[in-house]
Amino acid sequence: MVRTIALLIGAGFVFVLGIALFGTISTAITDPAPETAEHEFHHHPKDAGLSSAGLFGTFDKQQLQRGLKVYQEVCAACHSLKYVSFRDLEQIGYSEGQVKALAQAWPIEQPSVNPDTGEAATRKNIPSDRFPSPYANEVAARAANNNALPPDLSLMAKARHDGANYVASLLTGYQNQPAELLRKFPDAKTPQGLHYNPYFANLNIAMPPPITSDGQVTYEDGTQPTRDQMAKDVAAFLAWTAEPNLERRHAAGFATVIFLLIFVFLTWGAYKNVWRGVKH
Known part of the structure; x- marks a missing residue:
């Protein structure tokens, strides 16, 4: 009797869920959500071609040092690196x-x-200090940036989907709004004080273009500091700050896979040896 009641209750739940699912699908077909500018004109990040990408990625230390220089001379005035x-x-x-x-x-x-x-008062930094914030507190940060709070960049490459590629694309993605966007969505005009960037989630970002021209920094290794190069370098640096142990993690993962393959082979050999005298 108890089992029968439980089955009936379960069947009731399944029936109700089925009705809800059918209603959702039916509504999506008959009354689809209206198109938005964000959905149609948002761009996925471009592949920056960083050496840290992929299963066997490693960091290019020269590029990381260049990225630090870009952070120091371009980003540090607004963004912290508190971790x-x-x-x-x-x-x-x-x-x-x-x-x-x-x-x-x-x-x-x-x-x-x-x-x-x-x-x-203030004192000079020592190696054990973390990178200091450019602002005394959040109130000061918002007051200096038209009430927009510049995010900390320590984990930015992990906080955003396809993080390092996102950073590089965002930094070079500032542009004028396409005429087609304004034609299809007249109300989507970029508000005063914001900047159009198709790689940002809602297309309009409070941060002005930080990298404005080639040669904005000077690289000591002779690399040409083009806008694309500077964006890629600081993206690589932020990929490192978000996951400094990436190379060790990749090495440990590779070693684990090799160990498992050897273990499987030895297990298979032991199996064949133990059962070789047994007829099937």
């Missing part, structure tokens, strides 16, 4: 002395307290 310490830069090829010098020369200093007066 990265200066000493972490040793992983991308800098020596201990270079890290110390870079930390001390960083234009934004660490908040501190004057030991003599107890008043707020």
Whole structure:
């Protein structure tokens, strides 16, 4: 009796779910959602061709160092990197002395307290410090950016779909609104103070174009600092800040696969050896 009641209740749930599913599909067919500018004109990120992409990706340390320079001279004025310490830069090829010098020369200093007066003060960065924020707090950040809060970039390459490619595409994607967009969606005109970018989710972004021209930074290794090159380099750097252990993870995964293949082969051999005298 209990089993019968349980079956009836289960069948009732299935029936109700079936009706709901049918209603949803029917509505989608008879009354589809209206097209939006975001759906039609949003672009998927372009492939930046970074060496860290793919199952066997590795970081190009020279490119990471160039990306750091782009971050320092272009992005650091607005965006923080609060989960990265200066000493972490040793992983991308800098020596201990270079890290110390870079930390001390960083234009934004660490908040501190004057030991003599107890008043707020600043001090130079040391390798164990994390990259300092350009703003004292969120209120100051919004006040300086027309009430838009610049996001921290430490994990940006993980926070966005196809993160590193997204960053590179976004930085080079600023353009005028297409005439076709304004013709089909007259109300979708970019609001005052925003900038059209088809790689941004809602097409309009508060951040002005950060990379405006070739040669905006000077690379010490002689690489030509074109807009595309600078965008790719800082995207590679942010891919590293989001996942600095990527190379070790790839190596561990490859070793695990090799171990499993050997284990399967040995297991198969043991099976054949144990059962070879048994007739099927």
